């Protein structure tokens with residue numbers, strides 16, 4: 001299906017170029033530096049780093065609540081990617097569509113930033129911890145796959161700092177006229193991220209517990225690793241599995257009892273069933289169920305209402321504080 005859409009987009013572009021470059025020419029004439037981002041954190045970082053430069057137009061592709069694992073680009077999305085000036089994407093297994101889109105790019109000077117490439121050795125493979133359900137084995141005949149990397153790198157505030165430095169550096173190179181704006185914005189924003197990182201460290205250092213337990217998928221690996229928290233969860237990463245087995249529920253409920261945890265966590269897309277079933281299977285059945293936002297389905301409406309990467313991570317910190325005490 002994705003292939004079909006991409007071919008369709010290519011056909012559209014061919015038509016445009018045959019009709020005296022209609023669309024592309026108009027776009028270049030408006031003179032704005034076009035930056036296309038896939039997920040909300042990238043969008044928000046670029047918004048912060050380009051603050052004060054009105055000559056930039058930023059597009060968020062995933063703005064209707066569909067997460068990066070389920071996203072299918074439209075023909076229009078493919079066109080936006082292929083002729084923008086800067087394209088930022090995560091670069092994990094959910095972004096396989098990008099390769100085809102970039103192979104046919106019409107702007108040969110495009111700056112492409114792949115978050116996993118930027119982080120290099122800091123990228124972690126998905127980890128199956130005790131009690132967790134793995135993904136179902138691939139059907140026979142499917143290609144051998146390499147290691148599965150955890151794509152949720154934006155949930156590390158430390159990694160976000162590294163990524164923002166890289167984005168600022170590329171903006172300075174691509175648009176040297178506004179170098180001083182990007183430099184100043186990066187300095188200010190990275191200081192805010194560092195402050196947030198320190199706040200997380202303080203909360204964890206002063207906490208009663210050092211373990212979080214998610215009755216859900218688990219995109220927060222990078223966050224818990226940054227502060228040496230232990231974790232248990234029903235599923236590895238954003239596994240496509242949605243039903244937890246009896247063994248998983250029992251294991252997690254026993255873990256809650258054993259550690260005396262007061263909270264069971266879940267993520268923003270949860271229907272609450274698994275966390276509640278775990279709670280019902282504990283001895284005391286009185287845990288609070290708390291939700292952390294992994295920013296995988298931020299919508300255009302939320303964006304309008306002023307949500308930022310830092311505001312979400314500040315809220316997550318309050319949730320974490322409650323879960324650890």
Ligand SMILES: [Zn+2]
Pocket residue numbers: 067069152219237238296
């Ligand atoms: Zn995910």
